[in-house]
Amino acid sequence: MVGFPFAGGAWPMTYLRTDGPRADPATALTWALIGLSVFVVVLITLLVGVGVALRRRRGLAAADAPIEPQGDGIAWLTIGFALTLVALGATLVWTMAALAAIDSPGRPAAVTIEVTGHEWWWEARYLGAGPDDSFTTANEIHIPVGEPVKVLLKGADVIHAFWVPALTGKTETIPGRTNLTWLQADHAGTYRGQCAQFCGLQHAHMAVYVIAQPPAEFEAWRLGQLAGAAAPSDPDAMAGQAVFAAHCGECHTVRGTPAHGSKGPDLTHLMSRRTLAAGAVPNTTGGLSGWIANPQALKPGAKMPATFLSGPQLVQLRAYLETLR
């Protein structure tokens, strides 16, 4: 990890402190360029400020002050040009080196995820050995610590950009082509990302979470995600499943049930996620109820329409959804 140790989670989206070989080489260069830039600004500010203070003529209006050049000043140009050239040359060399360093992980990826940018959520399809080893989730991506993760980026509608500052720089998702990026977390933790290309009404609420876990925990999570949804046994939840099929199945998938819509996120393991609506709403009882009852109030413009469920229907639906662990 590079950079000053900023206080814990005070700045979850900063890239001044990063983790992993995809981000760290760029972070070192970023700090160096910040240093160089600050130096240049201070230098020029002093030169201009001190120059004016020392050289100024007081007591005469401009029109009355005589024209008196003191030398041709060309040395300023040659020295300045030379210094700038050196700084630019060094930057170019370091840039090429950093670019080469982060180009690829140097060893095969442990996990491959196909991330598709939608208005305004992230679909994440984990590609396993075969179709039985692959599953789809949304907005919250788990990865094993210390392993490179390959990310294939696709666009479902407009251009979005996938960005998890602490782990990797931005790469756009463009409909009609597949872009490639990768990341690696060397420390366990939760890393927040956000869409970084203006994509419409709710561009501001399109977060993505990357959760790095020790390999054993990651494998447990993966197997849990692979499984289909268990059938509910509670009467409320069973009624809720019927509500779901009638009102939600057209857009959402719950594997192991007939619901297989693909316009919205896969909800098979909804309760394993900490947020809803790409980070806009916490995944709590209140949050879930509020989101279902009136998505437009929480994320105006979101593609999920109001569902006009009655109170009892809402309670049943929530009971069902809470079984989707």
Added chain:
Amino acid sequence: MVDGVAIGALPVGGQGRNHVAWWGALCLIATEASLFAYLLFSYAYIALQNGSAWLPERHPSLALALPDTGVLLLSSVAVWWGERGVIQGRRGQHLAGLSIAIALGAIFVAVQMVEWSQKRFGLASSSYGSLYFTITGFHMVHVVVGMIILATLLGWSIAGYFGPRRHTPILIGAAYWHFVDVVWLFVFTTFYVTPYLG
């Protein structure tokens, strides 16, 4: 006296290419040339991104386009001939050159419209179709505008506005017409020649 050098009589208004209008026309031609450069860039970019299966016709027919190119080149010769006519004071040559160029321009447009009607793809059927009709269409519009310019110049010529001492507008009209011709060579090469090159 300027820097010690005496100056003599200067042309009033302008003379031939020593005229602000001539330079202005060159600026116009430069900006229009850029427009076509960007159009052809769009073609090249989309073509490269799509690969070889993108072309609807592996080897587009030159049966109409090649003679049509000849027609346009001839029209440039006619314009050049008419321009020489006005410079040398030969009114018949001057008027004939302009008239022939306009007629040849009209033939170019007519042949192109026939070619358009024969295409099996439309403006909205694919990116190729959009590019083909838009780029050749932009060019055709420029030909039509050129014909209007030449016709206007012809009218003024008949009314006696131009002669050996005053003919800058003819030079400008001719330059525009030659420009449109050169653009066609690039457009033609792009659509009709590059597919043969693989």
Added chain:
Amino acid sequence: MRGLESTRKPKLVTIDGDYPGARLEAIWGAEPGLKGWLSSVDHKEIGKRYILTAFAFLILGGLEALVMRAQLAGPELRLLTPEQYNQLFTMHGLTMIFLYASPILTGFSNFLWPLLLGSRDMAFPRLNALSYWIYLAAGLFLYAGFVTGHGPDDGWFNYVPYASRAYDAGVNIDVYALGLILLGISTSVGAANFVVTFLQTRAPGMSIGRVPILTWGTLTASVANLLAVPSVSLAFFLLWMDRQFGTRFFATAGGQPLLWQHLFWMFGHPWVYAIVLPAMGMVSDGLPTFCRRPLVGYTAVALSTVATMALGFGVWVHHMFATGMPSLALSFFSGASLIITLPSAVAVFAWTATIWTGRPVITTAFLFFASMIVLFVIGGVSGFMTASVPVDWQLTDTYFVVAHLHYVLIGINVFPVVGGIYYWFPKMTGRLLDERLGQWNFWTMFVGFNVGFFPMHILGLLGMPRRVYTYAYGMGWSGLNLLVSVGSLLFAIGVLLLLVNVVVSLKRGARAGADPWGAPTLEWAVASPPPSYNFAVIPIIASRHPLWEAQLGNDGAGARSQLSHGYLLDQGRETLGTTPLDARPNLILEMPEDSLAPLLLTLGLCGLFIGGLAHAWWLAALGGLVVFGALLDWLWPRLIHADLEKANG
């Protein structure tokens, strides 16, 4: 009878008392009343209109920004809906970049160029009027969309597929597309005017190494515009076609979304240099006046102006580093984007050297010009940082870039412009702006700007994305955003102080003579404000600093510029044409009388574009016919050749 002679030897006279002013005033003076106002082709009049209109748009754009800053002052505020915010940030961007930044420089250049170059007007006075009327029409067209709730809402950069009909179905984007194409006509004809004026209408002896740097800046920008504007006009036209007729340039069936980005940025990057290079030229001409010495390194600065613009055509992909480009392309454009810092740096060293090797006298104008150097460097280094691809992958699309672009646009355009207002206001109006109020103006703007925009660098480094209508709690962004909003308000007050100073000084400012600053260039040789004919006689120039020759000694050539002895040219509206490099006289230019044709042509274009927007094709056709008619009137030859032959025997 005027114009019948095909050659004439221009008369050399010496100015004596009122001679030949009264006669020239009768020839060049404007017609009174509304018709005179609408048909004026006087570059000074057109320049002032450009400046006033551009400032009006600056204020509109500023108000849009203040509303946005209110919404962003705290996390998850709901003062605005997302749609409202998206239209606001789009309008703010396009207003500032298209309706303020370029036109303001065109306005100054229009007013000043003939005065700087020793000419009586631009090469194409009617074309000049046309470029203004079209600009005004395009601005109104764009704002008509906005005020009716149909403003463009996909950012000034308008990426597809979001801008396509599938995702943005209303007329918003069509308003933008057609409005920009219309504006592009104004920019292009204006650019042609500057190019030809530079080449053909300089005073005799004003060789290419003697022209003020402002003219180098505007000339360079104009050549660039001629070559670059068609790219964006084409992009918008193709988008309009996709949206109206279902063509496939940018989406599906082989279309390419990235084509939009290429076409847009192939224009966009040269454009950002076009909107700062003339302003840098203003500093290069104005700062030396107050340093009481000529600019250090004139040749280097002139060359660096051209080099910056030329290189500016080769860096556009740096706006697209995150699109998944191949490594080779990334490396090339990263390198080019670093190299382009070099010629810009040359100007900074030249200005600093001019201060150190001169004896600066501090005035408000000087403060704006000098502070610009610091703001330029801040904007420059943040840009330099984004040139490095791996760093850019973190910086791009965050508030770091918002900081960068505001430092370069406000630092390298607005601050020089305000300095230019303080400097040239006396020339334009005959009155000086108040210096005390000027000090308040400067410091409020300077402090407000830095408080408002410097924290954006930090916000960007802390990961705040741009183009967001709100942001989450707990990101560490809230306090800084509040600071930015407060600073922006202070900056706006500073701009208000400028307006107050202008309004007050127009009525009560101290009267200015021809040369209140003791400046070197030709515009200070004529009265303030200048007479309608600019120069009573076309002067003969011997150096870069005609008015300083006595104090500087000469340039070694032994000759001195002659300002009150020159070419009369009073057989109608006339000025002198000269050769492009050495400025030897080779032509007497006949300048047009006032004309309504430019305005009528603009109205025809309005019909064409409104018809296109509304799919009212009859209106579009009618507009086209009006355009054709106006052109015929405009270009109709004035001379039957046979008469010319007769007159010359």
